[in-house]
Each structure stands twice: as structure tokens, then as C-alpha cells.
Amino acid sequence: MTTRGIHHVSIIAGTAARNVAFYTGVLGLRLVKKTVNFDDSGAYHLYYGDETGRPGSVITFFPWENVAPGRLGIGETQETAFRVPQGAIGYWTHRFVDKGVAHERLEKRFGETVLPFRDPDGTRLALVAVPGIEAEPAYADGGIPAENALRGLHSVSLLLEEVGPTGAILTDVLGFRQSASEGFLTRFDSGATLGGIVDIRAVGDFLKPRQGGGSVHHVAFRAADDAEEAAMVKRLAENHGITTTDQLDRNYFRSVYFREPGHVLFEIATDIPGFTVDEKLADLGSSLKLPAQFEPFRQRIEAALPAIDAPGRPAGSAFGAAAAVEDDSAPRD
Structure with missing residues (x-):
């Protein structure tokens, strides 16, 4: 196996304009792709990352304007973490205070602040x-001084009943190794610079989740290409009795999906072809890109999608009450 680590994390959100304002204007990420959900052309799929949207730097969102808030429970991703330079943590603490971002006190995990x-x-x-x-x-163009800017994903934390079954998938199929434990946390490390860590918080029996606004929909792991992805699919089936979906072309990567033993939806996504397949590097995220099957309906789709303010501008109102998005195994891109 030559490629390891997290490819991207996909999350359910509320108002699209507010989502863009936060991730570009507050966190300083680049909006690298503006497209629509393969399963719902009336909703955006927004991708944020570094300048090129390298695997391991990307966080994506499915914004539904009236989604109800989710409820964290067993069998979900609890937290998504970004890397920053050690000297930048004070800058971000002050920035969160200044911007009114809900945050907690600094803490130590595995010796890291x-x-x-x-x-x-x-x-x-x-x-x-x-x-x-x-x-x-x-x-460098996200409004955050370069010395303080985010440097891609650090890790995800999974809230599970037990470590063993999921840990076996991480180590045998996805290229991680168990590296440390601390309290209820067990760390798995792939050695990748970006997105190289998965922490499992094992808590036994716990409240069941309800997916909605703020819930992680799935975590995607890297495969260099189709051949490596196929080898991982084969290993899942032969060693763990887990079958995946057929491969799905997501335009910027090709994916398979499966429920790991702890019930978190995992994706395996290829590094190729990347986000410059349909836009120049300088133009990433500047126009609405549609899957080929939706292109004949562009005018209707563009008319139905909510307006998104330019990156960095204040935007968006709070999402309203609505029925929660139910957790199901059907993949959304």
C-alpha cells in the first residue's frame, strides 16, 4: 500500500452562505469546488482545502437550508481536527474570541495542545x-497570515462502543497502525503528513445518533488510484467479510463506500484526478460545476440553488427547524 491517511471529511450543514462565510472568512480555507450533491441536485456540495485541494486538506459540506441539528451518538465521527503551527494557537484563540466562535479551553491530548x-x-x-x-x-489568500494558517487535516475522532473491530479495518485495510492510548482514546497513525491520524474514543453502550446539521456524514480514506482501491476492496471482503458499493465516479475522485463495524460510513477515494480536472488552479471554486448528467438542467438548477456570498463576506441566517436528515447507508458524494 503506497497511499495512507484521510482523503476528506464530509459533513451536513445548514445555510450554504453561512457555511462559506465561516470556512473561508473565519478559518481562511479555500473554496476549491462548488458543485451539487449527486443525490440531490437542489443542494450544493462545497469543498474547502488548501490552495490545490490536496487529499488530506479537504473538508466538504452538504448544506440543506432547513436541516435540523444533529445529535451525536455512538457510531459517529465525534470531531474533525486541523493542523496549525505550534506558535499559532494563541492567534487562533484570540481570533475565536474576536469572531464569537464557540470554543473550549486549551487541552492536552497525546502531548499536543x-x-x-x-x-x-x-x-x-x-x-x-x-x-x-x-x-x-x-x-496565502484566505485572509490569515501565512505563519498562522491551517496546514491541512490532523485527525478525526470516532465515538464507538469498542476499539477492536474498527481498529482491525484501520490497520489491515486502510494503512494505519495502533500507536498510543490515553484514557478512553486509542490512536491510530498512518504516518501521513496530512490527515494521518484516527482516534477512537471507546465508551461502551451510549446514546444513538441522529444525523442532521453538524453531523459528519462520512470519512473518506485515500487510495492512490483505481488499482489500489480495488486491492483494498478485495482485502475488506476476504479478510473482514465487508462488501462495498460499486465504484462511483465523483468527478474529482472515484469512490466506494462501506459501513465499518462500528457503523461509521467510510469511503475509499482515489487521489486522481483531483480538482483541476475541470477548472484551472487559479479559478478553483469560482463557478458552479455540475456532474454531466445535470448539465442539461443547469439553468433550472442554478435558479433553485440559494445564493452564496463571495468568500469571506458576512452571510447567512440561522437554519430553521425541520425534520432531521435520517442516517442511512446510501452514499452521498
């Missing part, structure tokens, strides 16, 4: 201070 916070939909996020990454590439 962590700043937990939430986005406007209640998504559980964190910044992890990592020493020695100051010279790594950072997106």
Missing part, C-alpha cells in the same frame, strides 16, 4: 498545535 471549537451548525472541530510545520505550504 488542542483547541476544540464548533462551527455555526455545531460541528465539532479542533485545532491541534504541531511543532515544526511552519515551513509547510499554507494557503
